[in-house]
Amino acid sequence: MTEHPILAARLPGMNADALGHVTQTYGPADAPVSIALPKLDAAAIAAVAASVKTATRRTLKTYPVARIVDTLDAAIARLLDRAHPIRRQMDRLLPRLTGYDADMVGLGLTRYLMTFRKPELLRFLAEDFPNPAILDGFQPLPKGGYGRAYGADLTAHIWAGNVPGLPLWSLAAGLLAKSGAVGKVPTAEPLFAGLFVDALAEVDPALAECIAVVWWQGGEEAPERALLEAAELALAYGGNAALAAIRARTPITTRFLAYGHKVSFAMIGREALDAAKTAETARAAAYDVMRYDQQGCFAPHVIFVEAGGRSSPERFAGHLAQELQAFERTYPRRALSLGEAADVAAWRAAAETSPGGAVIGDPAGLWTVAFDDGTDGQFSPSSLNRAIRVVAVQRLEDVAARVAPYRRLLQTAGLACAPDRLFALSAELGLAGVRRVAALGDMTAPEAGWHHDGRFNILDLVEITEIDGRALPTADRLAAYVD
Amino acid sequence: MDFAGKTVLVTGASRGIGRAIATAFAGEGAGVVVNYLANTEAAAETVAACEAAGGDAFPVQADVTDLAAAARLVKEALDQFGRIDVLVNNAFGPYRFDPETRKRHWELDWNDYQRQIDGSVKAAHGLIQAVLPGMLARADGAIVMLATDLVARPSVPYHDYTTAKAALIGYARNLAAETGPLGVRVNTVAPGLVYPTDASRGTKQAMRDAIASQTPLRRVATPADIAGPVLFLASPWARFMTGQTLYVDGGLVMA
Amino acid sequence: MDQEHIIAELLAFIEADPPSDPAAADAAFEALALKVFAYQFQHNAPFAKFARARGKTPRTVKRWADIPAVPINAFKSLDLTCRPPEDCVATFMTSGTTLGGVRGKSYHATLSVYDASMRRNFAQRFMGGQERMPLGVLFPTPALLPNSSLAHYLDLARQHFGSPGSRHLIGPDGIDIDGLCQDLERAEASSAPYGLIGASFSLVHALDALATRGRRFRLPEGSRILDTGGFKGQSRELEPDAFYDALAMTFGVPRRRCINMYGMTELSTQFYDDGNAACPSVKSGPHWIRARVVDPLTGQSVPDGATGVLAHTDLAHFNIVATILTEDAGIAVDGGFLLLGRAAGAAAAGCSMAVDAFLKAASAA
Incomplete structure (x- = not known):
């Protein structure tokens, strides 16, 4: 045809x-x-x-x-x-x-x-x-x-x-x-x-x-x-x-x-990991990973998961895997070029063989979850195309310092935590260079009027012509109606 | 149904239904771990049957009601095959199916129940505890339980046996709900009377005829009849099924 | 099987001519490959774990192509060796010029198999029937680069195949252009074939230096050049045709005698072409190594004629792992394969950054 x-x-x-x-x-x-x-x-x-x-x-x-x-x-x-x-x-x-x-x-x-x-x-x-x-x-x-x-x-x-x-x-x-x-x-x-x-x-x-x-x-x-x-x-x-x-x-x-x-990442607090909420949290995270196969700058490369919840970070990784598996059927990944496939393979190998690392997912499948028990613990980029690394951290408060080295490259942080931590964590993240904090599951869909990469969408496009404050009084003197 | 490259652990696989299941998996290319309790010779025959069917098989003796033995069984299986993709919980406590000499309710004591519950549920639990971590690490795996259609239609009230199998179905459904979000499916096959097996040899011709005459497909099951649905539930063909019980009894029970 | 026996078998296999019947040759390769796999599975714990995770054990691996291919990235983080690293006589490392700067390591419990593999192969593929010839090595000595497999390889060539006067033409201060010119002049005068061997980028440096001096040579009939390794950002990048034209023009060695060697730190055996009269040239290896073109994710061979990445099963790499998954794109052709450059390193399709781009940007920031 x-x-x-x-x-x-x-x-x-x-x-x-x-x-x-x-x-x-x-x-x-x-x-x-x-x-x-x-x-x-x-x-x-x-x-x-x-x-x-x-x-x-x-x-x-x-x-x-x-x-x-x-x-x-x-x-x-x-x-x-x-x-x-x-x-x-x-x-x-x-x-x-x-x-x-x-x-x-x-x-x-x-x-x-x-x-x-x-x-x-x-x-x-x-x-x-x-x-x-x-x-x-x-x-x-x-x-x-x-x-x-x-x-x-x-x-x-x-x-x-x-x-x-x-x-x-x-x-x-x-x-x-x-x-x-x-x-x-x-x-x-x-x-x-x-x-x-x-x-x-x-x-x-x-x-x-x-x-x-x-x-x-x-x-x-x-x-x-x-x-x-x-x-x-x-x-x-x-x-x-x-x-x-x-x-x-x-x-x-x-x-x-x-x-x-730009690159983005997610953070999940232990309060989002009880027996009732873990699967929903994983689903929201998987959604952000699935959308446009992580090709957008809002898509997470790493998910930092706090230890101490009812679900361990490792168990969360298992839930995330199954949610991605479910999306594999409903929203399949696009076909990869040889280079992209080779990148995923190299990324998998690095994740699987790093100390404290493991990978979940059939290599022939359309997604990969890597798990880092915290031995490495650092931010690292994904090969993209539904390859996501879950990093165990003791406290979400530790994350900002780990992403700070990449401050010029950071964009969105997807956050699942209680309200009292939202602002405190956001303050640290903003200092580290993050320019958008979103709910998990909303990472890839910025709301209207958001500040793209921290800037002003329209204001940055205009220049102001101003009439000097003294111009009008001066002009007043020239008005015909002035006495 | 291609199981090439997959490893299947079948408990109680030296004889009867277990052997039929093991052989059927081997026929589809699987590597099969043939667990048995005592009959080394029978296990060797199962292994030979698996090899003849074109697969690979490895016998491991273990009393699966013993948690330590179950763990050793899984370790030996992993040493040989690297991983376990499918677990078939087929073993159950020794039982004689004889409608004429069965114990009636007032003749049973709790130990009779306990023995069957241990043989079915405890054995399954111990084995699943040993196998599940590997499946969760891959977010992939299938578990199939063997129950009985008597839970739905106690043609002969084998109280202790059937109660234990009913508990096993409940166990499987709860497990399915828990591990579904983690990529592991759990289903049950509930056969009708299977003849001949060592356990059913005491069921006389008249009884078998009576059951056959009420069965839409007009006979009792053979061990090979059970293997098909087990393989199906273990295969990607059943990838969207979990927590189900398939009655394999020629239509005697329809649920 | 213990180390002594596997070494003995490998040396015998390398030395013997393979059966002329292809089916018998396949069977012989397969039998030894499975032994090497079993040996590595038994003695190389990180590899055994890697294999087990894929359901690959001596029990389940029945064909040589079933041996799981270890991605070269894994050489950076795992100590893939059958003997403890401290018992090994040599540790070859990748250059670390790849992004991230972490170097992949190959531990050699002995170099006897590596050397036997190199010698037989080099004799067949480079020497053109001669036992020795004067060789100029455009690469540092092993003393200067103790962890470089290429330094070892080239020095082995000099020792075993170089006639007196063969020498390294790169020292701590770079290329000895005067020395190179002297050796080339002497070779021109002698009428005996001369061999210039070294890194591709060193040859570019030599070409540039000689061009600056306006020097060209006409090496005697039978002379040859071996380049390897590509340019790796160490010299300017040339298209293959331009590179081999320049070699032919500057040294008077026809392109059909300009041989490219394709080797890796993660292998103990090299591939060669039969000259570069036309590019890309067909690469092939000896009977103890096999290359497959595979899908990088499934590890399955791609259909004939399709592009994939190269996976190599090198029996001589016995102390480490037999099968590696490269990041090199290739395509199978009659008599070998075409090497098509690096497959990995794709850019993001959208506005995100994949690994390479991120590391570049992060190191710039």
Whole structure:
């Protein structure tokens, strides 16, 4: 069954047919998906950028932020409707593109999209602006004078990775900042961004012209340079090496924000391990491990489990194993490349043979639980793909010091403990570099308006134009009505 | 049903149902630990039957009602095979099934019950204690208990024997609830009258005919009839079954 | 079986020509492999535990391919040896250049089997029928690198196959380029074949140094070059074709006589190709080692023609473990296998970090 290639790019003001395409094939041999990725050279990128800028000045810049919220809300409503053609395309294609289980993608997408509805978008705005009207007009500033927030005419988004939906974070934030966007999709998942733009176009075609979705072969420098020069602000996602290369190509006059890859971990207090709660605790932990096969930065690499509960850390590891086994049936892991499989094998071997270590799980199976009785006790990275290490600790209070060496790489800590410990532990974790503390089971689904890697989603995208506090009194003297 | 590379420990495997189960597992490629109490010669015959069926077998003498002996049995099995994937609790205390000479309720004392409970439940408990840590360490394993359909339909009230087997079913269900979340399944096979076995030799033709005449499948069970459901419950085909009791009696009991 | 007997059997097996009938050769390899496995299971406690956890015991292992493959990562944390480490005559360690810096160890209770394996194989695969030739070794001596299996291997080559004048051309201060040039000039003048053997990255260093001096040589007919180990970040990385072209150009040794040896600290036997006229070249080993291409997780052989990782069963590695699981990708072909580079080290598909990326980032932070 072959289908016509699906076009990944959205190029307002440009005839995409005139461009050459690279056709990339994804998915299983019995159900391949062909995606046409237009080849854009530097000149084409510059043209697209110019077109987006024009559209942005014509429409987006003139919209009150409330209208942008309503438009986004209406677009998201379409995507939340499983019967809507665009959502159906997402449900049908994204699993085949990325290899993730279809049910997992479908449920994950819904849960994710729900964090971009109107109430959540308002929360986004409220998180960053005490008075969101500052995006629409000059508002009094606490220090005196007046300020108005302006997003860039053009923001470059350089996305990475295959976790479906990632571009929505920065696209939504950029639109709320009234900034046009040219987004470069990764080869691993080039589809979502374009489909989102399609949904937006159904609601407000003029607004959709303020977003272009482009692609070039990874490592091609000329189109990237062209985009980075056209944009005032660049948001880049990826590994450190890739980010360093992008930053090196970014002109000094383009502000550069990097979202590097991160790691997360979980902590389970003895109070979550009595005979009644152990299995539920394990299920929540397994859920976080299962989601997107740990490929997301919210996914745990290690679960620190406190000794002294009714279930020992080792017994907890057994429960976790069976919960992962259950997920293996309901949400199977995606097929691994040889390299990924070799990494899992190497990780298993290291875990199994380290002093005090053991592994649970058939090597031919789709998950691995490693157990460390505390002999090593340290944080260490997972091979990913449902490989999780349970580390026994005497006290959860000891964990922060063990993750602190990696403070620049830390993101989420999933926590199962009583409320009196939640704040004390969070204080220590924050000091160690953790930027999000979530309930076990919620690790991979950040709530609306969360501070991505500890930063401000919209505030980081704007600049303030301020009217000096003395300007108005001075202007007053020039008023015609002054006596 | 491929059991190649799997190790199965069958208690009371020198004769009768145990031997049939051991041989059937061996026929599907399993390595079988043939536990027996006293009859070395019979155990050797079971081992030979397993090998003839295409599998590997290793005899270990042990009185499974003795906790230390049960632990030694498991250690010897692990030395030979590295791990135990399936445990079949088939052994039970010596018992003669003879409807005419059976003890009636007022002739029993508590020791009769105790002996059967020890033979069934205590033996199973000791063995499970020895085998379970290995299964939990892998979050994988299957345990099959042998009970009797008499718990549901006491055609002949063998009080002490049947009470012990009923307790075993309760034990299995509780264990299943406990170890299911840890990856270990526990199920029970409850056969009807199985003939011939050493224990059932005292059951006369007339009695066997009477049971057969009430059985939809029109005969009494042979040892080989019991092996199939045991293998099934031990296999991945039954991967979503635990805490169940399968009656294997030609339809005499339907539950 | 005790050590004395297993050594005697192995030495005899290595020295004897294998049966010409493939089925008989298979049977002979299998019989000895099972003995070696039983020996290791009995005497190497960490390995026995590893095997037992997989349900692999002398009772259950019936074919050589059933012997559980120990991932090379395990050599970092386990003392995999049949004799206590303190009784061993040599401990070879991996370079520790892999991420994490922890070194894998192979303990050798004796080097007699290692040496016998190396000698017979080297004679067949590198020497081209000659007993000795002048050999230049581009690698430090065993005295400088006592834990390097490659240093031992290359020195053994020099001792057993080098004619007088063979010597190491790397000292504590690096490559002796003057000495190298002298030896090459002498070889050019002599018209007798010369052998240059060493680490791939040392050969790159030599190529670069000679290029700086504008020196090229035309070694006599029959001369040959052996490189091994890849570049490991110690020199610039060259594509194989560029590397062998440069060797051919600089030393005047045709690519078909540029032999690549594929060996590992975790083995006692090496694989060779028959020259690199075309890359990638087919690698193969002698009758006491077998390579399989397997799925790294199940350990099962992949279908013919599919890419997998290499697992090697090396009977000469008798004191340690017979079968290892490498992290090298390979593909089985007629007469051996193609080596396709490191399989492990995949990047995360999403925004998380897998092991390699994490360790890199953590060491940079």
